[in-house]
Amino acid sequence: MEVMMRPIGVIHSPFSEVEQTPIQAARSQALGQVEIFPEFLEGLEGLEGFSHIYLLYVFHASTSYDLRVQPFLDDHTHGLFATRHPCRPNPIGLSVVRLLGLKHGLLEIQGVDVLDGTPLLDIKPYVPDFDLRTEVRAGWYEKRSKP
């Protein structure tokens, strides 16, 4: 089975190089914009009522993957699926960002952690009832070697 994905927009960020890009949206205050292609604009109605949204996008700079990786935040290797490493069998990235505003099909966002020009696949509203989990164990991340 194969599923073909096509971008619905582009994420604009201050980061043109992988090395500059923050590790995870929650650690970034950077501002960015999400441009939605005209044929999808109608689907944004009501999104401005949400303070946070998920961006699902393509890790377009990733070309191959290893099943064991060393995350940016640790000195040890871990299984790829136990990390958020960008090089994955299906190179889908996931970030929660703050939605500051929405004008003429441009979403103003804060907390960007992706490369400028990242192809956007989907937007979903962040709904605490669905997405917020407390009393969570976070494996190697809790014992990681870098803050």
Add this chain to the structure above:
Amino acid sequence: MEVMMRPIGVIHSPFSEVEQTPIQAARSQALGQVEIFPEFLEGLEGLEGFSHIYLLYVFHASTSYDLRVQPFLDDHTHGLFATRHPCRPNPIGLSVVRLLGLKHGLLEIQGVDVLDGTPLLDIKPYVPDFDLRTEVRAGWYEKRSKP
């Protein structure tokens, strides 16, 4: 630009019909299993340290989409991207589930809200520092017509 995705596994759930399937993982106590294809098993190392994981999967029963939809939980229509409706331009589903155990490439999970046989695209660890947001506004969902 087109990106080809191929499943890395299959999600097994008690739900063989769309009508039986719970609305959102957080509202479900249902048990399920995630089967990872043998060639990807090495990538699971260390995942068992995480109590919660994101599943990214294909909404394989969805065939087309509308940019305005009426969510299951409301009587009003909203823009598609302001909802978690399964029929989307790129039919990627996202659920946070509890990881109960991991044995021989089978993940035992709780809080399943997908159809049996759903193709899995990716697994990511749920990391509170990245994914947990408080002081969130949830737009129409806060004023929805169904509990």
